[in-house]
Amino acid sequence: xxxxxxxxxxxxxxxxxxxxxxxxxxxxxxxxxxxxxxxxxxxxxxxxxxxxxxxxxxxxxxxxxxxxxxxxxxxxxxxxxxxxxxxxxxxxxxxxx
Numbered sequence: 001x002x003x004x005x006x007x008x009x010x011x012x013x014x015x016x017x018x019x020x021x022x023x024x025x026x027x028x029x030x031x032x033x034x035x036x037x038x039x040x041x042x043x044x045x046x047x048x049x050x051x052x053x054x055x056x057x058x059x060x061x062x063x064x065x066x067x068x069x070x071x072x073x074x075x076x077x078x079x080x081x082x083x084x085x086x087x088x089x090x091x092x093x094x095x096x097x
Contacts, residue, residue, distance in 0.1 A: 013094030020087020026051050027080035034072045052076055055083070 030052035038045045053060060056079035063074040 010095050013091040016087055016094060017091035020083050020091070023055055023083045023087070024080040027056060027076045027083070031073055031076050031080075035069055055079060 026048060030048050033045055033048060040046065040049075056076050059079040059082075060075040061071070062078065063071050065071050065074065
């Protein structure tokens with residue numbers, strides 16, 4: 001292991017980046033489940049949908065496209081991109097210190 005990653009700040013940056021990636025995966029998974037009409041009665045689908053709603057509560061109804069799929073892709077996709085951008089920006093900043 002490189003001495004760079006023994007520093008607590010660098011480890012914090014890694015944790016932030018991984019958390020941002022996980023959040024983006026959950027949001028992306030919900031977008032795919034919605035696009036492919038996943039069974040809403042399935043407990044995995046319900047769990048992913050609940051998590052995605054909570055994570056993207058600020059953006060999932062932000063757009064008013066006529067097509068439901070477009071609202072889902074735009075709203076949840078925006079949240080995923082923001083989490084990735086902000087999370088990795090914070091992680092890079094932590095890695096520099």
